[in-house]
Amino acid sequence: MRFSDVALDACTFPSILKACGLLKDLDYGTEMHGLAVKCGFVSNVFVVNSLVSMYSKCDDFHGARVLFDRMTEKEDVVSWNSMISAYSSNGKSLEALSLFREMQMEGVFMNSYTVVGVLQACQDPYFLRLGMEIHGALLKSGWEIEVYGTNALLVMYSRCGNIGDALRMFRGMNEKDNVSWNSMLSGFVQNELFAEAISFFCEVLDMGHHIDEVSVISIISALGRLGNLFNGMEVHACAIKHAFDSDLQVGNTIIDMYAKCGSVNYMAQVFDKMPEKDMISWTTVIAGNAQNGCYSEALELFRGALKEGMKVDAMMIGSALLACSSLRCASHVRQIHCYILRQGLLDLVLENTIVDSYGECTEIDYASRMFEKIENKDVVSWTSMISCYVHKGFANEALELFYRMGEAGIEPDMIAMVSVISACASLSALKKGKEIHAFLTRKGFSLEGSVVSSLVDMYAHCGCVNNSYRLFNLVQNKDLILWTSMINASGMHGDGKEAINFFHKMLDAGLKPDHITFLALLHACSHSGLIEEGRRYLGLMRSEYKLEPWPEHYVCLVDLLARAKCLTEAYNFVNNMTIEPTAAVWCALLGACRVHSDNELGEIVANKLLKLDPDNPGNYVLASNVFASKGRWKDVDDVRMRMRTRGLKKNPACxxxxxxxxxxxxxxxxxxxxxxxxxxxxxxxxxxxxxxxxxxxxxxxxxxxxxxxxxxxxxxxxxxxxxxxxxxxxxxxxxxxxxxxxxxxxxxxxxxxxxxxxxxxxxxxxxxxxxxxxxxxxxxxxxxxx
DNA sequence: GTAGGGTTAG
Known part of the structure; x- marks a missing residue:
């Protein structure tokens, strides 16, 4: 219908503007605004209030504020309320609170709507004090706070992390509605109190309260984050029973739950059966596949989303990029990069992700070019590039970038520091490492967690195992990673006995070793020639801790057996491994053949190795080594020839x-x-x-x-x-x-x-x-x- | 005109 054809009065506008707000149709809303001006209704306070509300619902704060400021008489509390809640429901707490103050100065009395709007602005620990003052003032004034207000207080406390106060609020409420129950439930979930969330949900059911879509979304998200597939499926069934499963957001949460529980099949089924899908459904299923190692499926789905004409945002692209970088497929990264540029979607998060993705694909040049192009590099940008250098072995470049980061005035955080420390470790750059250690102390970083483990590791790599030990002793709460670093540190320096000591002390401290701990321990045994111990710990790992050895563990044992000249035993051991031997396993055996000049076995092993991993120049060098040591120059030439025809070059020694x-x-x-x-x-x-x-x-x-x-x-x-x-x-x-x-x-x-x-x-x-x-x-x- | 929910990242 064309409104211009009909005689309009001011009463028509509020309802039509409300519809615009709900549909977030800013264009139509603006048109209505124009019409209202033409009709001369903008002096009508009801129309202006509706316009302010429409603009804010369409996220046009500026438009809303301009209108609000133009109002000559702001005696109507409704105008203030809509502007305040426009700010606070969109996270603009400061603006909301300063407007509230202005309103008080103007002498306008607040009502219950104002209270809700202001409390919503206090949903952040930073504003909690103010929220509590308002709470106190309300109690003192003897106002009867109705359920909207008490709900808002409850949410404020829980979002500020004061779950105890939230619960007290909840238990003390005379009147509770669905929002109260759901707010309490999501409060537990947001504070990561998943066990409490589950028992609260059971309480809701036991009391015979109604659950709705929101309750199901909260509890399923909790079960997903717990990886609790069994209860997750139960609630999924419950959602089907209540016919909530056709709800878009319920469906999205269920997809995420199955993804987090590792059930890719169920996830795909739910996704396929969804009656409607939005951008979040696609993003969730793409991320779910990527997180569960189904990278190609993730990329296939991303293509599907584009084909369906689905709107694509930075998050969806971020998930697709994650899949590309896991596949180490630089051409896919480039494709998506071009797509982003074409669509003009590039933001800082994506820029950082692209740097990272190129880095993962060993396209350091692309990563670095992308990095340099980022205009407002944040700490994540710098750290992405630094750790990209570290991972690919360019430790000097990493350190250089770290210093540049300081010059650019960006303060490093823990993740940046861990990367830089490991750069020092790989360079054996003790002085630089110490410098960075001092920097950490100066900046007041607490020496715990991954920072202290990487320091222990750095000192060990720099040959200062005493410093590792001293640092290790200073740490109050030693975690598994720290103990493992210390075991590794002793082992690297050939002190296997000490490594074993640390291992037992760690067990006494009540920690449970994992694959990496055993790897460090077995390395230590192999570097010190502790053959019996090595055999014993590999057995212990399986029998006591139910850890199936990785190929890397077998490498250590082969090293050990070979050291004891038990080459035949080592060979048999490799042939009887429960998993297919990897190149590294053959490589270890070949190394042993060289040391003990066992050419017969060496030849067999060399052939297996070159067949399994023909692209690693190191393997050819090792194989030619075996032949050269017996003066079999024809075989040496042969191996070198094979290497050359593959276009491989020996890694230059440095x-x-x-x-x-x-x-x-x-x-x-x-x-x-x-x-x-x-x-x-x-x-x-x-x-x-x-x-x-x-x-x-x-x-x-x-x-x-x-x-x-x-x-x-x-x-x-x-x-x-x-x-x-x-x-x-x-x-x-x-x-x-x-x-x-x-x-x-x-x-x-x-x-x-x-x-x-x-x-x-x-x-x-x-x-x-x-x-x-x-x-x-x-x-x-x-x-x-x- | 008011309160509660889902996806991504070094």
């Missing part, structure tokens, strides 16, 4: 040492260091001295078929020797030299380092890709097995 405030890195035969000349001349002198003492280069560790002299030259240019030499030049006598290497130490360098530690009277600590070696007086803590 060693580094922290001197002053800098990390100095050396590649094989590196001549790029400014002090290069000095380093090489010193290295020659060292080698001559050692040769004089009887050192003979073991050229079998050179994997190339070249002349003996050439082989020697190659060995002498190994990166760890350059780093050690630099350490001898730059650090005072008596001070331990600590270096880190990205690959395992070669056999000849191991001998070389032992001799340097003896004849140059220096403790040398080498961290290789696997463990720590402490060299002192010509002996290494690894017992020549690594």
């Amino acid at each position: 060693s580094w040492i922290e001197v002053g405030n800098k990390v100095h890195a050396f590649m094989v035969r590196d001549k790029s260091h400014p002090q290069s000349e000095e380093i090489y001349s010193k290295l020659t002198k060292i080698t001559e001295r050692l040769e004089w003492e009887g050192y003979v280069a073991e050229t079998k560790f050179v994997l190339h078929n070249v002349q003996e002299e050439e082989k020697k030259k190659m060995l002498y240019g190994h990166s760890e020797r350059l780093a050690i030499t630099f350490g001898l030049i730059e650090t005072p006598a008596g001070q331990p030299i600590q270096i880190t290497k990205n690959l395992r130490v070669c056999g000849d360098c191991h001998v070389f380092t032992k001799l340097v530690s003896k004849f140059f009277e220096r403790k040398i600590i080498v961290r290789d890709s696997n463990r720590f070696h402490h060299f002192e007086g010509g002996v290494c803590s690894c017992g020549d097995f690594w």
Whole structure:
């Protein structure tokens, strides 16, 4: 109907504007506004109140406020009320409260609507005091607070975390309606008191109270978050019985519950049968699939949503991106990225998620380009990029970015700190690590949780296991992760007995070990050659703790058996594993074959390994190692050929040492260091001295078929020797030299380092890709097995 | 003109 065709009076407007508000139809509402102006009704207080209300329901606060401010006579409390509740029901508490104050100054008396609106603005611990003052004033004034008001008080207390006060409110209410019961129920759920929520829900049922869609939504959300599938299905059945299941929001919550309980099938069934679906239904089912490892299904559904012409928002895209990054599929990420740009949907959350997704797909360049483009980088943006660098092994870049973040004036939080600490750990950058430890103390971070575990880990990786221990002792409430870090720290440094000690102390403290704890323990056993203990703990893990070993646990045991020269037993063990051996398991066995020069078995294992994981250059190096050590150059060439045809390159060896405030890195035969000349001349002198003492280069560790002299030259240019030499030049006598290497130490360098530690009277600590070696007086803590 | 509910993230 065209209103302009009919004679209108002012009474028509409030109801039509109310409809606009309910439908959130701002366009039509604005048209009506224009019409009201044309008809000269805007001086009518009822019409203006309705207009204010319409604008606020359509989330146009500015429009509402402009109208409100233009009102010449604001004696009508209704005008104030609609503006206040417009603000408070949309989370604009400050605006609502300042308007309330203004209203009091104008001398307008409030009514029960005002009370509800203002209490709604106090649903935040920050405004609780004010809410309580209002509560007190109400009690003192002897006003009879009706059920709307008491409900609003109840919700205020529960949203502020004062569930006890909320419950007292609830129990003291003379009159309760469905909203009261539901508010109490959702109060428990929002405060994560799930057990209380369940027994409260039972109380509702026992008392014979009506439940409605809202009650079901709250309790199902609680059961989902508990992962309580059994009761979840019960309530689902109950919802069907009451015919609530056709409700859109009930359906959405049920989908989420099944997703959180890991029941992907039920989730899909409910989703398929929904009579209508909205954006949230699609987002929930996409996220549900992604969280349960069904990444392709998640992406398929995302495509489905687009095909159906469903509106897409940042949250839905965020879930789809999560699926892409789990699939490590950069081209999917790029597709979605382009889609976002085309649709103009890019916001900060999505920008951060995209950085993260590219990072997960090892597209560091894309991640970094995206990161640099973000205009208002927040702490999440910086941390995403930092941890992306850390995960992909670019620890230096991570640290650099951390300093840039400080310059940009962004305060790091716990998650950022954990990333940065682990960057120091992977660099063995003790000085930087200590600096960051001091920074944490200065900034008043409490040393607990993941921060302290990562510090313990960092000190261990930097060779300062004593600091790890000291820090560990300072922590009052030691959690499983902290104990595991400490077990790992002892193990890395070859102190298996100590690791076992920690393990038993942990059990005494009443903690239950998990897969990772056992991994640390078995690593410790393997680094210290504790064969019997290793066997025993693997058994204990299965029998006592019902933990099925991962391939990584088998790797440790293979390492152990191989160390004891029990190569055949290790081989049989691998063949009898309950799960399919992974490349890492064969890799461990092959390493053992090399150490014990068992070529027959080595050849079998090498073939299995190269078949299983043909894209890892390290495997080819290891295989050619086995052949080279027996001078089987034809086989070596063959392996190298296979590697080349696949376009693989050996990971270049690199060693580094922290001197002053800098990390100095050396590649094989590196001549790029400014002090290069000095380093090489010193290295020659060292080698001559050692040769004089009887050192003979073991050229079998050179994997190339070249002349003996050439082989020697190659060995002498190994990166760890350059780093050690630099350490001898730059650090005072008596001070331990600590270096880190990205690959395992070669056999000849191991001998070389032992001799340097003896004849140059220096403790040398080498961290290789696997463990720590402490060299002192010509002996290494690894017992020549690594 | 008033109160209670669902999805995402380093």
